[in-house]
Amino acid sequence: MSPFLAIAKRELGSYFATPIAYIFIVVYLFLSGLFTFYLGGFFEREQADLSAFFGFHPWLYLLLVPAVSMRLWAEERKSGSIELLMTLPVTLWQAVLGKFLAAWLFVGLALSLTFPMWITVNYLGSPDNGAIITAYLASFLMAGAFLAIGSFVSAANRNQVVAFIITIALCFMLMLAGFPLVLDLFSIWLPASVTNSIANLSFLTHFQNLSKGVLELADIAFFLLVIGTWLYATTVILDLKKAE
Amino acid sequence: MIEVSKLSKSYGDFLAVDALSFQVDQGEVLGFLGPNGAGKTTSMRMLAGFVTPTAGDAYIYGHSICDDSLAARRIMGYLPEGAPLYGDMTPLKFLRFIADTRSILNHEQAAAIDSVVDTLQLGSVLQQPIDTLSKGYRRRLGLAQAIIHDPKVLILDEPTDGLDPNQKHELRKLISAISADRIILVSSHILEEVEAVCSRAMIIAQGRILIDSTPQALIKMSRWHNAVTLTFRQNSVSDQELKARAAIIAGIANVERAEINIDKQGITVSPKDGAAIIYDINQLTAALKWQPEQCHVETGNLDDVFRTITTQ
Numbered sequence: 001m002s003p004f005l006a007i008a009k010r011e012l013g014s015y016f017a018t019p020i021a022y023i024f025i026v027v028y029l030f031l032s033g034l035f036t037f038y039l040g041g042f043f044e045r046e047q048a049d050l051s052a053f054f055g056f057h058p059w060l061y062l063l064l065v066p067a068v069s070m071r072l073w074a075e076e077r078k079s080g081s082i083e084l085l086m087t088l089p090v091t092l093w094q095a096v097l098g099k100f101l102a103a104w105l106f107v108g109l110a111l112s113l114t115f116p117m118w119i120t121v122n123y124l125g126s127p128d129n130g131a132i133i134t135a136y137l138a139s140f141l142m143a144g145a146f147l148a149i150g151s152f153v154s155a156a157n158r159n160q161v162v163a164f165i166i167t168i169a170l171c172f173m174l175m176l177a178g179f180p181l182v183l184d185l186f187s188i189w190l191p192a193s194v195t196n197s198i199a200n201l202s203f204l205t206h207f208q209n210l211s212k213g214v215l216e217l218a219d220i221a222f223f224l225l226v227i228g229t230w231l232y233a234t235t236v237i238l239d240l241k242k243a244e
Numbered sequence: 245m246i247e248v249s250k251l252s253k254s255y256g257d258f259l260a261v262d263a264l265s266f267q268v269d270q271g272e273v274l275g276f277l278g279p280n281g282a283g284k285t286t287s288m289r290m291l292a293g294f295v296t297p298t299a300g301d302a303y304i305y306g307h308s309i310c311d312d313s314l315a316a317r318r319i320m321g322y323l324p325e326g327a328p329l330y331g332d333m334t335p336l337k338f339l340r341f342i343a344d345t346r347s348i349l350n351h352e353q354a355a356a357i358d359s360v361v362d363t364l365q366l367g368s369v370l371q372q373p374i375d376t377l378s379k380g381y382r383r384r385l386g387l388a389q390a391i392i393h394d395p396k397v398l399i400l401d402e403p404t405d406g407l408d409p410n411q412k413h414e415l416r417k418l419i420s421a422i423s424a425d426r427i428i429l430v431s432s433h434i435l436e437e438v439e440a441v442c443s444r445a446m447i448i449a450q451g452r453i454l455i456d457s458t459p460q461a462l463i464k465m466s467r468w469h470n471a472v473t474l475t476f477r478q479n480s481v482s483d484q485e486l487k488a489r490a491a492i493i494a495g496i497a498n499v500e501r502a503e504i505n506i507d508k509q510g511i512t513v514s515p516k517d518g519a520a521i522i523y524d525i526n527q528l529t530a531a532l533k534w535q536p537e538q539c540h541v542e543t544g545n546l547d548d549v550f551r552t553i554t555t556q
Contacts, residue, residue, distance in 0.1 A: 006344030010330070010337075017332040017373075080328030084389070087292040088345045089318040243295045 003090045007098030008105075011072075015106050020068075028064055028110045035060065036117065049127050053117050054135045054211040058175055058204055061107075061146050066167035068107060069150020070160045072099050073238070077158040086242055092235040100151055100231055107143045111136065131213025138210030141223035142203060146171050148230035155234045156241065171203075178202025245269055246291070246397065246427055250300035252451075253286050260286045262451035263300060268444075270396075273423045275442035275459070276431035279554050283451040284431045285325050288401050291429070292322040304397055318346075321395035323403055327386030331375035335366055335385050338374060342389040360388040363418065379406035387415070391422070398428045404437060416441045435546035439463070449554045459546065466544030467500070467552075469518045472525050475510040475538040486511065489534065496524050518544075 001009075015021040032053065036042045040052030076082035085095060121127050150167040157163055176182045178199040187195045199205075203226075206219040246268040253261040261283040268274050276284045289295040291302055293313040302309045307316040330338055339360065343353045361367055364384040369377055374385065383406050390398060400419075404412045419428060419441045432438055438445050439459045447455040447462075455462065463469055481489070483506055490502040490511050498519040503512050515521045522541050529536055 001344040001350075003345040003347065006341055009344075010333070010341045013337070014330065014332050079331065080324065080326060081330055082328075083289070083294050083324040084322075084328050087294050087317060087320075087322045087324070088342070089314050089347070090345055091314065239296075243289065 002094075003088070004094040004098045007085075007090065007095055008102045011099050011102030012105060015068075015102070021106065024064065024068065024106075025110045025113060028060065029113060031060055031064075032056065032114055033117075047125075050117060050121055050132055050135060051211070053114070054139055057139045057211075058142060058207055061143050062168060062171055062175065065107060065143055065146040066150050066164045066171065068103050069147050069167060070154055070163040072103060072151050073155040073234075074158050074160045074163045077242075078160075082242055092238055096151065096155075096231055096234045096238065100147060100227075100234075103147050103151070104140075104144050107147065108140055111139055111143065128213060134213045134215045135211040137220070138207050141210070141220065141227075142207050145174075145203060145223050145226045145230075148227040148234075149174070152230045152234045152237060155237045174201060175203040178205040246302065246304055246429075248291070248300075248302040251287065251290055251297050251302055252299040253283075253290060253295060254298045259451055261290070261297075264448075264451070264453065265300075266446070266453065266456060268427050268429070270427055271424055272444055273419060273428045273430065273442045275438035275445040276429060276448060277435065277438060277445060277550060278431075278448035282448045282554075284448055285401055286451075287448070288322075288399050288429065288431060289324075292320065292324075292399050293317050294324075319395055320397045320399060321390035321393065322398075323386045323390045323400045325401040326405075327383050329374050329382060329385060329389075331373065333374055334371050335361075335374060335377075335381075335388075336370040338385065339388060339392060342392055346393045348393060356392050356394075360392050363391075364388045365414075380408060380411050383407055384411070387418075396426050398422075398426060400428065400430045402431055402433065404432065404434065412437070435550055439546060447550065447553055454553055462546055462549050463544045464518050465552075466546070466548045467514050468542045468548060469515075469544030470520055470522075471512060471514040471542040471544070472522050473510055473512045473538070473540055473542065474525070474529070474534075474536040475508060476534070477537045478509055481509060492532075493525065493528065496521065496528065498524070512542075 035056035036053040040055060042052045045052060073082070076085060118132060121132075122129070146167075149170050150163070153167045153170065154160075154163045173182055179202070183195060183199055186198055206222045209216055210219050248264055248266050250263040250265055251261060252259070252263050264283075264287055276288070278284050286295060290297050291304070291309060293309055293316060297310065304316040305319060307319075309316050330341075333341070336357070339357045340353065343356055348356050361370065364387055366381065366384060366388060369381055374382065377385070383403070387400070387403060390400065404415055407415060416437065419430070430438075430442065442459055445455070445457060445459045445462055446453055476486075486504050486506065486509065490504045493499060493502040493511060493513050498516050498521050500514045500516045503514075504510070505512065513521060513525060526539070529539070
């Protein structure tokens with residue numbers, strides 16, 4: 001087995017060795033159901049689609065994904081096991097990608113357990129299943145982007161609670177970068193071209209395109225690029241700070 | 245062979261390791277000694293590839309720790325200070341993980357794991373979460389992961405910390421048994437341990453090498469090396485008589501000085517430059533019919549040498 005897969009396997013196993021995995025999955029499923037039926041008005045809409053379900057995913061991830069990502073590196077640094085990991089014949093990229101992949105697969109597993117929603121909507125009517133698959137992909141990509149950010153923050157400090165809070169703040173900013181709430185902070189003192197670039201970074205804009213079922217390559221590329229960039233930043237910060 | 249060349253590490257203004265240079269050959273067991281904060285752990289971390297040196301380099305069988313760290317790490321086993329492990333795993337899963345990351349082939353894994361489990365007597369705890377293990381088991385598991393791939397170079401940062409005397413003895417036996425065809429670097433606070441397992445001892449303070457010698461040569465630097473202690477039967481000798489006898493002994497050639505211990509009714513005689521003075525003292529006590537109850541030669545101890553060197 002390659003070191004990369006060994007690290008991913010170990011990490012994924014560690015979620016299930018503690019109650020973290022089960023608590024996360026239960027809370028995730030409970031909240032996503034709650035949001036869909038009460039806040040999203042799934043039945044009241046009388047439409048055979050899952051937009052009431054996917055619409056709340058960014059908010060759900062904002063709260064739950066940092067709880068997964070906060071331990072990725074902060075825990076290793078706190079317990080000292082990072083010294084063990086980094087002195088094995090493993091490259092930084094293998095370690096960062098391995099851990100990220102485990103976290104992403106784990107959130108993906110939680111997401112896939114929402115399949116009863118999909119069955120329900122097919123039972124009640126005849127939805128556009130292609131659009132639903134695209135929306136699932138969007139949701140998965142967005143979770144990945146949040147995890148990549150969280151991986152960076154977790155690598156930058158050894159306190160999990162601090163990592164949790166900073167990740168929420170960063171994700172919140174990036175999620176709403178296209179909205180006045182965040183844009184107004186920048187538009188006062190930055191030229192319009194820069195403000196526009198910031199607006200283009202908005203997770204929510206790209207997510208909404210995809211979750212409506214519009215399979216746009218640019219939106220997919222955007223999320224993959226975000227993931228790659230933050231993971232690269234993780235390797236840089238780890239190289240600088242692993243021994244501190 | 246390990247070649248360390250002007251290896252340095254500074255944290256801001258603080259120079260933790262100051263241009264360390266030395267060589268270690270195959271078959272040597274090198275003991276790293278030094279007070280806390282001397283730079284032992286930092287040096288070992290640099291060799292193991294965890295800390296990036298500020299300047300200088302080291303070559304592990306020709307592989308630079310700066311430019312070819314991965315190859316260097318492949319042939320090295322490392323036990324970090326405090327033996328950090330993944331607490332939520334069981335020892336068996338943990339060892340499998342290490343074997344996977346060390347790219348030990350699947351069909352060789354079982355044999356490799358069995359062998360270290362056997363050597364370090366971990367068989368009874370293989371299925372328990374590591375978090376619930378005692379300090380001794382954790383330390384041994386840390387050692388097991390360090391030797392699972394039969395490394396040419398073994399770096400052990402305070403390996404016997406937290407082990408009971410039996411386990412310490414076992415570990416020393418293990419180190420001696422496997423040392424023939426590899427290089428072992430051991431750091432320790434326990435000087436008798438260095439004496440027991442190391443073929444070479446290095447005392448480091450403030451990031452520099454103060455002494456690079458053998459443990460035996462180090463002991464000879466002790467002012468108690470070849471010292472002789474005479475003890476007389478309780479109440480058989482008055483305090484004045486004791487002082488008088490000490491004065492007579494101090495007159496022997498090669499005697500540096502003779503100190504008395506009134507409570508124990510004893511005289512400790514230290515020689516000049518570690519000379520053997522026991523014969524002269526024996527002749528003297530026989531001639532004067534002092535009839536000491538005990539008479540023994542001190543070998544000197546490393547603690548004493550260590551203190552003298554590192555507090556200068």
